[in-house]
Amino acid sequence: MTLDIITSDALAPLRHGFFGRQGGASSGIFKGLNCGYGSSDQHEAVAINRGRVAGALDLEPEQLLGVHQIHSADVVIVTDPDAPRPSADAMVTNLPGVALTVLTADCQPVLFADPEAGVIGAAHAGWKGALSGVLGKTVDAMEALGASRSRISAVIGPTISQRAYEVGPEFFDAFVAEDPTFARFFAGGEGDRMMFDLPALGLHLLRDAGIESAEWTRNCTYSDPDRFFSYRRATKAREADYGRLISAIRL
Numbered sequence: 001m002t003l004d005i006i007t008s009d010a011l012a013p014l015r016h017g018f019f020g021r022q023g024g025a026s027s028g029i030f031k032g033l034n035c036g037y038g039s040s041d042q043h044e045a046v047a048i049n050r051g052r053v054a055g056a057l058d059l060e061p062e063q064l065l066g067v068h069q070i071h072s073a074d075v076v077i078v079t080d081p082d083a084p085r086p087s088a089d090a091m092v093t094n095l096p097g098v099a100l101t102v103l104t105a106d107c108q109p110v111l112f113a114d115p116e117a118g119v120i121g122a123a124h125a126g127w128k129g130a131l132s133g134v135l136g137k138t139v140d141a142m143e144a145l146g147a148s149r150s151r152i153s154a155v156i157g158p159t160i161s162q163r164a165y166e167v168g169p170e171f172f173d174a175f176v177a178e179d180p181t182f183a184r185f186f187a188g189g190e191g192d193r194m195m196f197d198l199p200a201l202g203l204h205l206l207r208d209a210g211i212e213s214a215e216w217t218r219n220c221t222y223s224d225p226d227r228f229f230s231y232r233r234a235t236k237a238r239e240a241d242y243g244r245l246i247s248a249i250r251l
Contacts, residue, residue: 002022003019003020003022003023003053004020004227005020005056006018006020006157006158006217006219008155008217010153010154010213010215011111011153011249013115014113014120014250015057015058015099015250016111016113016247016249016250017053017247017248018155018157018158018217018247019035019245019246019248020032020158020228021033021034021227021228021229022227024045024048024049024052026042026049026243027045029240029242029243030241030243032243033049033052033053033245034046034049034243035050035101035103035243035244035245035246036103036105036244039243039244040241041241041243047061050064050246053101054099057099057248059097059098063081063097063099064098064101065081065085065093065098065099065100065101066091066100066101066103067085067086067087067088067091068085068087068088069087069089069124070088070089071124071126071129072087072089072128072129072132072134073089073132073133073134073137074086074087074088074089074090075089075090075091075123075134075137075138075140075141076088076090076091077091077092077141077144077145078091078092078093078095078098078100079093081098089102089124089125089129089134090102090123090134090138091121091123092119092120092121092138092141092142092144092145093119093120093121093251094117094119094120094145094146094251096250096251098250099248099249099250100120100121100122100250101122101246101248102246103124103244103246104124104159104247105229105231105234105242105243105245106126106160106221106222106232107124107127107129107160107198108123108124108125108126108130108159108202109124109125109156109157109159109245110122110123110124110125110138110202110206111155111157111248111249112138112142112152112153112154112249113152114142114147114151114152114153116148117147117151118146119146119147120142120249120250121139121141122247122248122249123135125156127196127198127201130198130202130205131175131178133205135202135205135206136205139152139154139211149209149210149211150210153213153214154213154214154215155215155216155217156199156202156203156214156215156217157216157217157219157247158217158219158220158227158228159199159202159216159219159220159221160220160221160222160230161197161198161220161222161223162187162195162196162198162199163195163220163223165196165197165198165222165232166189166193166194166195167186167193167194167195168194169192169194172194172196185197185198185200185201199216202216228245229242229243229244229245
């Protein structure tokens with residue numbers, strides 16, 4: 001089956017993609033292109049899936065670089081593609097011939113590019129990482145490699161949308177305590193529940209970091225089970241585990 005690869009003109013001409021779940025070798029609850037070795041899926045199936053992603057980017061599987069994601073604001077500047085993977089939630093590089101990747105299943109995958117400077121970035125931005133500043137710190141790290149925030153484009157890929165992201169009052173209170181203006185990212189739900197707009201927060205934080213070219217692909221992971229994996233949907237269905245989507249960009 002053909003891979004489902006979402007791209008954005010904002011990141012052109014660089015090779016990149018937000019990969020959906022179609023076209024993979026996994027089965028069962030992981031059916032499709034599960035790229036997470038951290039899942040309980042068969043290791044061999046994940047390896048095949050990652051190989052197909054690498055092939056789509058004209059790379060070998062070992063050239064797909066990632067980090068151990070921990071919902072932090074930590075950013076790694078990649079200077080040695082063979083170095084051990086650290087714990088972090090974003091990467092930037094100016095090295096050709098490698099792809100920066102992030103894994104998600106409702107959190108925001110964000111790809112960055114300054115083609116003129118030859119600098120790229122990739123960030124995993126759930127609500128914790130976003131609130132901690134991972135997006136702005138990714139931009140800072142790109143600038144350290146010679147990028148200009150006036151030229152950087154950033155694209156948020158498939159993530160959970162507001163209509164599917166129900167939270168409690170304690171979640172709302174934590175956000176408003178951080179910044180009272182963040183109340184605008186919440187809408188009323190049933191009872192004391194509220195609906196949180198994660199991609200709107202992401203776009204706000206990107207623009208606040210000086211990124212004028214920032215957009216969301218407008219794909220909801222929760223609402224499209226045939227196309228995307230979703231942690232929240234799997235949890236609601238009481239499934240034992242869930243697949244991980246991969247997003248990648250290369251010079």
